């Protein structure tokens with residue numbers, strides 16, 4: 301069984317490695333949406349794969365580091381593409397939530413990166 305919990309945050313960023321003529325070279329902002337998917341058996345007593353509240357508790361400190369920040373200033377996110385943000389989140393949540401099977405990072409409703417550990 302797969303369950304997914306979504307989080308949103310606002311942040312500024314610029315992409316330092318694109319050409320200067322690329323519009324994302326300039327500082328701008330996004331309303332990011334994160335989707336954490338966890339996969340595992342349904343516990344027969346709780347009826348949960350994992351309590352959404354437990355997922356929320358693990359993700360809260362990471363959200364603090366991202367929300368209303370300039371992502372380029374966050375350690376490990378000097379080139380904050382959606383792909384790098386997905387990997388950054390994966391590396392920090394996977395040890396705490398081993399059932400995580402994918403991390404999706406939406407920059408816009410139409411564009412996202414999904415990381416499954418490879």
Ligand SMILES: Nc1nc2c(c(=O)[nH]1)N=C([C@H](O)[C@H](O)COP(=O)(O)OP(=O)(O)OP(=O)(O)O)CN2
Nearest residue numbers: 315323324328330380381382383407408410411413
């Ligand atoms: N593979 C990736 N490509 C791009 C990324 C990325 O993270 N991975 N990021 C960007 C920029 O962040 C850019 O800001 C995204 O473009 P944006 O203008 O926000 O999105 P749209 O072009 O879809 O929005 P419009 O509605 O056309 O303004 C670029 N590429």
Ligand SMILES: [Zn+2]
Nearest residue numbers: 313324328330
């Ligand atoms: Zn952008």
